[in-house]
Amino acid sequence: MIKVGINGYGTIGKRVAYAISVQKDMTVSGVVKSNPDFMSRIASKNFNIFVPEKDKIKIFEDQGIKTSGTIEDLIEDSDIIVDATPEGMGRKNKPMYEKSGVKAVFQGGEEHSIVQASFNAYSNYSDSWGKDFVRVVSCNTTGLARTLYPIFQDFGIESVNATLVRRGTDPNDHKKGPMNAIEPGLKIPSHHAPDLKTVLGVGEVNTVAVKVPTTLMHVHSVQAVMKKNSSKEELLSAFSNYNRILPVSGKDGVSSTAQVMEIAKERSLNRSDLYEIAVWVESVSVRDRVASYIQAVHQESDVIPENVDAVRSMFQLSERDKSIRTTDETLGIGKKVY
Amino acid sequence: MIKVGINGYGTIGKRVAYAISVQKDMTVSGVVKSNPDFMSRIASKNFNIFVPEKDKIKIFEDQGIKTSGTIEDLIEDSDIIVDATPEGMGRKNKPMYEKSGVKAVFQGGEEHSIVQASFNAYSNYSDSWGKDFVRVVSCNTTGLARTLYPIFQDFGIESVNATLVRRGTDPNDHKKGPMNAIEPGLKIPSHHAPDLKTVLGVGEVNTVAVKVPTTLMHVHSVQAVMKKNSSKEELLSAFSNYNRILPVSGKDGVSSTAQVMEIAKERSLNRSDLYEIAVWVESVSVRDRVASYIQAVHQESDVIPENVDAVRSMFQLSERDKSIRTTDETLGIGKKVY
Numbered sequence: 001m002i003k004v005g006i007n008g009y010g011t012i013g014k015r016v017a018y019a020i021s022v023q024k025d026m027t028v029s030g031v032v033k034s035n036p037d038f039m040s041r042i043a044s045k046n047f048n049i050f051v052p053e054k055d056k057i058k059i060f061e062d063q064g065i066k067t068s069g070t071i072e073d074l075i076e077d078s079d080i081i082v083d084a085t086p087e088g089m090g091r092k093n094k095p096m097y098e099k100s101g102v103k104a105v106f107q108g109g110e111e112h113s114i115v116q117a118s119f120n121a122y123s124n125y126s127d128s129w130g131k132d133f134v135r136v137v138s139c140n141t142t143g144l145a146r147t148l149y150p151i152f153q154d155f156g157i158e159s160v161n162a163t164l165v166r167r168g169t170d171p172n173d174h175k176k177g178p179m180n181a182i183e184p185g186l187k188i189p190s191h192h193a194p195d196l197k198t199v200l201g202v203g204e205v206n207t208v209a210v211k212v213p214t215t216l217m218h219v220h221s222v223q224a225v226m227k228k229n230s231s232k233e234e235l236l237s238a239f240s241n242y243n244r245i246l247p248v249s250g251k252d253g254v255s256s257t258a259q260v261m262e263i264a265k266e267r268s269l270n271r272s273d274l275y276e277i278a279v280w281v282e283s284v285s286v287r288d289r290v291a292s293y294i295q296a297v298h299q300e301s302d303v304i305p306e307n308v309d310a311v312r313s314m315f316q317l318s319e320r321d322k323s324i325r326t327t328d329e330t331l332g333i334g335k336k337v338y
Numbered sequence: 339m340i341k342v343g344i345n346g347y348g349t350i351g352k353r354v355a356y357a358i359s360v361q362k363d364m365t366v367s368g369v370v371k372s373n374p375d376f377m378s379r380i381a382s383k384n385f386n387i388f389v390p391e392k393d394k395i396k397i398f399e400d401q402g403i404k405t406s407g408t409i410e411d412l413i414e415d416s417d418i419i420v421d422a423t424p425e426g427m428g429r430k431n432k433p434m435y436e437k438s439g440v441k442a443v444f445q446g447g448e449e450h451s452i453v454q455a456s457f458n459a460y461s462n463y464s465d466s467w468g469k470d471f472v473r474v475v476s477c478n479t480t481g482l483a484r485t486l487y488p489i490f491q492d493f494g495i496e497s498v499n500a501t502l503v504r505r506g507t508d509p510n511d512h513k514k515g516p517m518n519a520i521e522p523g524l525k526i527p528s529h530h531a532p533d534l535k536t537v538l539g540v541g542e543v544n545t546v547a548v549k550v551p552t553t554l555m556h557v558h559s560v561q562a563v564m565k566k567n568s569s570k571e572e573l574l575s576a577f578s579n580y581n582r583i584l585p586v587s588g589k590d591g592v593s594s595t596a597q598v599m600e601i602a603k604e605r606s607l608n609r610s611d612l613y614e615i616a617v618w619v620e621s622v623s624v625r626d627r628v629a630s631y632i633q634a635v636h637q638e639s640d641v642i643p644e645n646v647d648a649v650r651s652m653f654q655l656s657e658r659d660k661s662i663r664t665t666d667e668t669l670g671i672g673k674k675v676y
Binding site: 014035037039042045172173174180216248249252253255256258259262263265266268270271272338 | 352373375376377379380382383509510511512518554586587590591594595596597599600601603604606608609610675676
């Protein structure tokens with residue numbers, strides 16, 4: 001039974017905590033919260049709460065929230081830490097993990113250079129086998145790797161071009177924007193291009209990202225130049241072998257991310273999340289060896305199964321397909337909605 | 339066992355169907371869907387599907403969705419119909435229900451004049467006792483009635499003034515707006531003022547509604563002139579006796595509807611709904627006999643428990659408090675999140 005500590009209980013951390021808690025080969029040793037807010041109160045109903053530094057213990061207890069100690073205590077009692085702290089903090093936390101000899105999984109906000117392997121369950125599970133420091137790539141990169149992998153396997157990929165239409169912020173946030181503007185990312189390619197290469201050995205990759213005023217999901221327009229020619233039917237058939245890809249159709253009335261997330265609500269998995277990448281079947285096409293499709297990514301949850309699988313790979317608990325199957329079954333991934 | 343047919347499977351209809359399906363004294367005889375879209379496919383996994391007219395049977399079956407007949411067949415097999423069709427259609431449907439001698443519950447989009455009683459569980463459960471045609475008032479009016487009732491009971495109410503800041507459309511909709519404007523309702527008072535009087539015997543009521551670009555919830559700023567003076571503490575204590583009112587606090591980081599709905603997600607009830615009316619404790623105040631507070635209303639789900647209770651009252655199945663308790667327990671209302 002692997003004891004997993006979660007550092008950070010935001011959008012990703014709290015979902016990883018849930019996902020770990022429903023596995024049979026892992027348990028949550030505790031979670032780190034920085035502020036005694038409503039989310040700390042909710043977290044404390046299910047998990048042991050730890051704080052980043054000693055001074056915070058009193059601050060939490062003044063608010064009536066019991067703590068189990070500091071992050072050092074959590075590390076002491078854990079075999080691995082899933083670091084779900086804000087972008088760039090993972091790098092600062094790493095020496096603390098190294099010093100204590102605990103393994104760590106970082107998230108996509110961290111650089112590839114601080115870990116031994118970046119991780120996507122389908123495309124490079126074995127690269128993290130037995131490793132101590134691993135990074136699960138970002139929600140967008142995970143989305144790209146998931147749907148490009150079946151194409152890569154069946155037809156080969158020479159190069160990829162993707163335009164990412166990104167959500168402005170997460171649904172639980174009321175401060176960030178844009179509220180009424182479209183904001184192109186002016187660093188081109190965006191970080192997703194090099195990140196994709198850390199988990200999938202495709203050739204040239206170009207990615208462009210544009211931020212828009214919505215909170216539900218990201219949408220990607222993807223083009224991949226394949227080594228072998230293929231067809232729409234073959235692509236759809238390739239996708240259909242993978243649980244973590246969900247075909248949706250405008251013919252059924254699924255015309256936007258609004259309806260995709262409505263499907264997730266109907267399924268009522270934990271937090272109404274959608275772990276799968278939704279691909280619009282009408283958008284899938286092939287012309288002159290170029291595969292093209294549009295997909296939607298639920299940024300709050302698509303990386304959650306990958307975090308679970310990364311832990312299994314790092315402790316050599318299960319081979320790829322068995323780990324993925326277990327994760328999918330426990331989280332309800334691939335469960336038919338209709 | 340009361341057999342409940344649901345006419346319409348949109349935002350409200352599908353939630354009523356779920357809520358009825360978890361009651362022990364009722365069962366869902368079927369639901370009416372007009373189009374063979376993704377929601378029909380999902381509905382058909384759990385419920386018998388009926389269509390508004392014979393021609394539609396083939397249209398559904400061409401899409402591979404099995405139907406159990408037309409709405410007439412559903413009425414035949416039901417003791418009561420919950421009519422959750424779009425605004426104004428209930429009036430048109432009523433003669434069909436009358437002809438078949440089936441009872442019906444309408445929603446807040448219909449006029450009070452077409453029913454024998456309008457309904458709110460707390461404020462006038464007994465008005466619908468044994469009745470054949472009842473209307474559950476709209477989400478906003480339900481929100482007002484819920485939180486005004488405890489004040490009405492304990493201190494009396496002379497008059498009410500409320501400003502309703504309304505969400506633009508529901509989360510599953512991608513067509514309506516406003517997208518980037520604030521739209522005052524120019525019919526003043528808005529329909530909520532007369533509607534409130536149909537369920538709670540307060541004196542003068544004025545309501546003003548303003549639509550804003552968000553999908554999560556409505557927010558109300560409410561002022562009530564009380565007959566007796568009171569205090570913030572007494573108001574909070576009055577609210578605390580009612581399960582369907584949820585106190586929230588900015589001190590805990592619940593600063594907006596974004597965090598209120600995040601609490602609902604954490605609780606993971608069906609569809610991540612929030613059946614309770616959330617009241618910000620900091621906003622509750624009393625000055626010169628005027629009680630004032632700010633509340634948030636989850637427009638997709640706050641009327642769902644009322645629909646269940648309305649059925650119980652119309653069939654004289656349980657007294658008010660017993661019905662409310664049963665509904666609350668089965669739906670998870672009042673379940674502590676922290």
